[in-house]
Amino acid sequence: MFLEQIENPNDIKKIDRADYGALAEEIRQFLIEKISVTGGHLGSNLGAVELTMALHLALNLPEDKIVWDVGHQSYTHKLLTGRKDGFDCLRQFHGMSGFPKRKESNYDAFDTGHSSTSISAGLGLVKARDLKGEKNTIVSVIGDGSLTGGMAYEALNNAAELETNFIIILNDNNMSISENVGGMSKYLNNIRTANGYLDLKEGVYNALLGTKRGDTLINRIRRAKSSFKQLVIPGMFYEDMGITYLGPVDGHDVENLTRLIQEAKRVKGPVMIHALTQKGKGYGPAERHPARFHGAEPFDIETGIPSHPRTVANYTDIFSTVMCKLGQRDERIVAITAAMPDGTGLKRFRNMYPDRFFDVGIAEEHAVTFAAGLAAGGMKPIVAVYSSFLQRAYDQILHDVCIQNLPVVFAIDRAGLVGSDGETHQGIFDFTYLSGIPNMHICAPKNKWELSDMLKFAVALDAPIAIRYPRGNAYAGLKEYRAPIALGRAEWIYREKDIALFAVGSMVKTGEAVRDLLKEKGLFVSLINARFVKPIDEEAVLEACKTHHLIVSLEENVATGGFGEKVLDCMSRNGCDNRYLNISIPDAYVEHGNVELLKQEIGIDAASITDRILKMEQNGKAQ
Numbered sequence: 001m002f003l004e005q006i007e008n009p010n011d012i013k014k015i016d017r018a019d020y021g022a023l024a025e026e027i028r029q030f031l032i033e034k035i036s037v038t039g040g041h042l043g044s045n046l047g048a049v050e051l052t053m054a055l056h057l058a059l060n061l062p063e064d065k066i067v068w069d070v071g072h073q074s075y076t077h078k079l080l081t082g083r084k085d086g087f088d089c090l091r092q093f094h095g096m097s098g099f100p101k102r103k104e105s106n107y108d109a110f111d112t113g114h115s116s117t118s119i120s121a122g123l124g125l126v127k128a129r130d131l132k133g134e135k136n137t138i139v140s141v142i143g144d145g146s147l148t149g150g151m152a153y154e155a156l157n158n159a160a161e162l163e164t165n166f167i168i169i170l171n172d173n174n175m176s177i178s179e180n181v182g183g184m185s186k187y188l189n190n191i192r193t194a195n196g197y198l199d200l201k202e203g204v205y206n207a208l209l210g211t212k213r214g215d216t217l218i219n220r221i222r223r224a225k226s227s228f229k230q231l232v233i234p235g236m237f238y239e240d241m242g243i244t245y246l247g248p249v250d251g252h253d254v255e256n257l258t259r260l261i262q263e264a265k266r267v268k269g270p271v272m273i274h275a276l277t278q279k280g281k282g283y284g285p286a287e288r289h290p291a292r293f294h295g296a297e298p299f300d301i302e303t304g305i306p307s308h309p310r311t312v313a314n315y316t317d318i319f320s321t322v323m324c325k326l327g328q329r330d331e332r333i334v335a336i337t338a339a340m341p342d343g344t345g346l347k348r349f350r351n352m353y354p355d356r357f358f359d360v361g362i363a364e365e366h367a368v369t370f371a372a373g374l375a376a377g378g379m380k381p382i383v384a385v386y387s388s389f390l391q392r393a394y395d396q397i398l399h400d401v402c403i404q405n406l407p408v409v410f411a412i413d414r415a416g417l418v419g420s421d422g423e424t425h426q427g428i429f430d431f432t433y434l435s436g437i438p439n440m441h442i443c444a445p446k447n448k449w450e451l452s453d454m455l456k457f458a459v460a461l462d463a464p465i466a467i468r469y470p471r472g473n474a475y476a477g478l479k480e481y482r483a484p485i486a487l488g489r490a491e492w493i494y495r496e497k498d499i500a501l502f503a504v505g506s507m508v509k510t511g512e513a514v515r516d517l518l519k520e521k522g523l524f525v526s527l528i529n530a531r532f533v534k535p536i537d538e539e540a541v542l543e544a545c546k547t548h549h550l551i552v553s554l555e556e557n558v559a560t561g562g563f564g565e566k567v568l569d570c571m572s573r574n575g576c577d578n579r580y581l582n583i584s585i586p587d588a589y590v591e592h593g594n595v596e597l598l599k600q601e602i603g604i605d606a607a608s609i610t611d612r613i614l615k616m617e618q619n620g621k622a623q
Ligand SMILES: Cc1ncc(C[n+]2csc(CCOP(=O)(O)OP(=O)(O)O)c2C)c(N)n1
Pocket: 044, 047, 070, 072, 073, 113, 114, 115, 142, 143, 144, 145, 146, 147, 171, 173, 175, 176, 177, 279, 338, 339, 340, 362, 364, 389, 392
């Protein structure tokens, strides 16, 4: 009823304040209904409904700007800025993104997807505003989980010197994807329960007032900038840095929040509003299982059960099982995650070996250097991380792990196209950013057994090594091909002549399909499972060059710095003049959408690859 009245940005300002509660309820129902069909980030959005309403009431968008950290909680913002219809194709190919996108709307001030960037970006917008002499308001919204990321502190440190207005809203739901971790989380928790301390303060003062020298004592306590003060005044950490702290406040009270944001606009300097929210608010299953409903697959609203329950093990499951076995065999094995114990499959390892499990918060850079320290101390660290998030830790991999040649294993999940999370999350750069680093080894399994074999191989190797595997079902084909893993050695699966397909990881399965299609045309095709991207098996390449006129490399990584370039380099150094075709991801960001569709779109599905090979065969030259 009220949501119907909201078609355009700022329409919320027409709603009577008495109806805010009803509007919030309608927004929640809308989000639950839509996300139950498309999938998406439910819990974080349900928790941020009132906060977003308050921002839209207190600000004048788009002149004023909101920077959403991670951006997964921006659905209500999208709803209130004329994008209601977009929810039917949320996260689908050419549909509305699940994250803020400047190209999608003038009301999205800054693109996000990875965590802990909003304060830096917001501060940049503030400085740009000031330099241009403008007067608009800039607000960065950051969650307590994202506040575990180091970049947030670099930004706070910088923002503290500011003499003009900058509003930071800390959306504190006491959860990251899983339970939040670490000292800051503890600190925020103490603030949450600050009423206890305030009562204590009052109690102490009242007791002292009743005594003879009570006044003097109270004054002494007040004068002393003691830890007592730290206890009784919430937000001292921020205040001491020079950031005005307002809170903690109820993040579900629209009117109060709106008033507070309006007050915060008057502060000449950085100001933090600490809003307490509940993840999944208003939907029972999401309140009870916040981790499961952080990023939900389509589900049945009544029960919260996924509409298409998984029946096949994915690579994460395989990794999870093997890690538990390895942990049992070798007490030096330790596992590290940057806030993704569920997503990376390390939860079982955590339950079995709590002392050897470390969740460091959303802190990939720290995770890698921490792992380097563990390795230098004689342990065998395995860093389980998503491909796109490891991008952050490039220097730590190079400077802290690889220069010292420390035996850190990188278990890189979600490598390749990930689908609906889109361009910020596609794991298509890891071969590129890893393969230029001396001492690093890189491999990718063709199927679920090979992931297990590679992990065992990796922990036995006394050097840095990365194993990258994709999101989704673990391939259970080619079971009979299980030659022992040897460093830098490929595996011949089919040995014929004429066309040689060198495929890496997920592309071995595609390579099989391509080979079938080519054979239907009467061609002879070899399929080689590359296994290693660094070092590549040059012997296998040269052997193939002798008996095949066309060499094709297949990978789910961008072409630049990828596997194919190494194959071509090997061929050119050795004077091989075979024709060559590089199947990889083009030099562009790949948007959100179904993975199979995306593969067709960029021409790396079996049919498109077969077409390209056939054309090449016909023309006798490269496409
Ligand atoms: C660099 C990076 N690492 C990991 C993630 C995965 N991730 C997405 S949201 C999230 C938790 C964020 O928690 P919080 O900021 O408290 O937001 P909430 O969802 O609780 O509202 C994580 C770990 C990410 N987006 N970016």
